[in-house]
Amino acid sequence: MNSPSTQFAISRSMGMLDPNYQYNIWEEPFKAEHSPNSGQSMLDDADVKIDMRSENVVTHGKIALMKGSDQAAVKPSDKVLRRLHQNREAARKSRLRKKAYVQQLESSRLKLTQLEQELERARQQVIEYMSRLSKYGLYDLLKLAECAAAFELEYANWVEEQNRQLDDLRTALQAHVTDQDLRKHVDSGMAHYDSLFRMKSFAAMTDVFYIMSGMWKSGAERSFMWIGGYRPSELLKILHPKLHPLSEQQLVDVWNLQQSSQQAEDALSQGMENLNQTLAAAMASDPIGAPNVSNYMGQMAVAMGKLEDLQNFVHQADNLRQQTLKQMHRILTNRQAARGLLALGDYLQRLRTLSSLWAARPREPA
Known part of the structure; x- marks a missing residue:
């Protein structure tokens, strides 16, 4: 109890x-x-x-x-807790990387879209620009520039081929090959000059001013130019001492060729002077005051006709040069013609070398 x-x-x-x-x-x-x-x-x-x-x-x-x-x-051990913490941290970093990657993709997409828009605007601007050029006639200037660049490339290839032919011709003359073999070299050299005249004729029809200016030649060569090329009479004077010995008939023929070439050159020079005066008068005939549209268009038509005459002068000058070479070929023997082609090529090559040396000369600071 x-x-x-x-x-x-x-x-x-x-x-x-x-x-x-x-x-x-x-x-x-x-x-x-x-x-x-x-x-x-x-x-x-x-x-x-x-x-x-x-x-x-x-x-x-x-x-x-x-x-x-x-x-x-x-109760989990410390190792398990660390592993869980590491897994959580890795998952967090993975989510951050995924988020950054998605943001980068979105930024790249926006940049690509912006670039496409800029390209489209640039394409429209080019189309508009070309339309304006075509409207105002400036598009033709671009085509002329392309033709000039193409001609310069062809002329550079022509000079390179001429240098190769000159080396072969010099080797043949030093080796004293037969006249038949030497004739092949001479014919090849003459055909090579014919190709140059064809090139110039086509280029003159595209842009006669470009051929007249001689911008496709070196600076030293341009200083001796006459209507888009060299004077035949001047070259004959240079070549004459390289062709000796000449027979009496050859001397007479060469002298006559030189005189006829000089006369043709004088006639062409006089025609060019008259053409320049007529063209200048046609372009300056506007009265003082507001220009008359009909008079202006008439003046342009006269000027265009004069420019066609200028193109004909260039063709005639090249034809005179070509015919002078062919006449010399007929007057001279194969060996003399070979020496003449070699002397002519060396002369033009020296002019080009002189231009290169002048352009590369050291200049004193101002």
């Missing part, structure tokens, strides 16, 4: 474990007032409940210990 103080201590401990027990412990006295066996039954019930609660206390303690031991067993 427990004392009242022991029952109170037990009841307090059980009340802390079961929230409903406080109500139950105070409910029993009220029942005991109405029951004859209230004292004994209350003690008996208290003993039973004490035993049950004590068992519960032990049971709950075991469960708490088991849960603590299980948590300690499933």
Whole structure:
């Protein structure tokens, strides 16, 4: 039999474990007032409940210990935690790289779109520019520039081939080959000059001013130019000493050829002078004041006709040069003609070399 103080201590401990027990412990006295066996039954019930609660206390303690031991067993180690942290960090960096890659793709797409728009605007500007050039006649200037560039390339190839032929001709003369073999070199050299005259004729029909200016030649050569080329009479004077010995008939024929060439040159020079005066007068005949459209167009028509005459003068001058070469070929023997072609080629080559040396000369600072 427990004392009242022991029952109170037990009841307090059980009340802390079961929230409903406080109500139950105070409910029993009220029942005991109405029951004859209230004292004994209350003690008996208290003993039973004490035993049950004590068992519960032990049971709950075991469960708490088991849960603590299980948590300690499933707690991850430091190595696993580091691995998880590394995985999370790698995933974060991967997401950042993916985001940066997507942004880069978007930026590249925008740049490509902008570039396409700029190319389209540039294409439209070129179309508009070419349309304006065609409208104002400037497009023809571009075509003339292309033709001039093509002619300069062809002429450079012609000079290169001439240098090769001069080397072969010099070797043949030094080796004292037969006249038949030497004739092949002479015919090849004459045909090479014929190709130059054909090139110039085609270029003059495209842009006669370009051929007249001699911009396709070196600076030293341009200083000796006459209507798009050299003077035949001047070249004959240069070649004459290289052709000796000449027979009396050859001397007479060469002298006559030189005189006829001089006369033809004078006639062409006089015609060119008259043409220049007429062209200048036609271009300057506008009265002072507002220009008259009909008069202006008439002046342009006259000027265009004069330019066609200028083109004919260039053709006649080239024809005179070509015929002079052919006449010399008929007058001279194969060996003399070979020496003449070699002397002519060396003379023109020296002029080109002089121009190169002059362009590459050292210049004092200003």
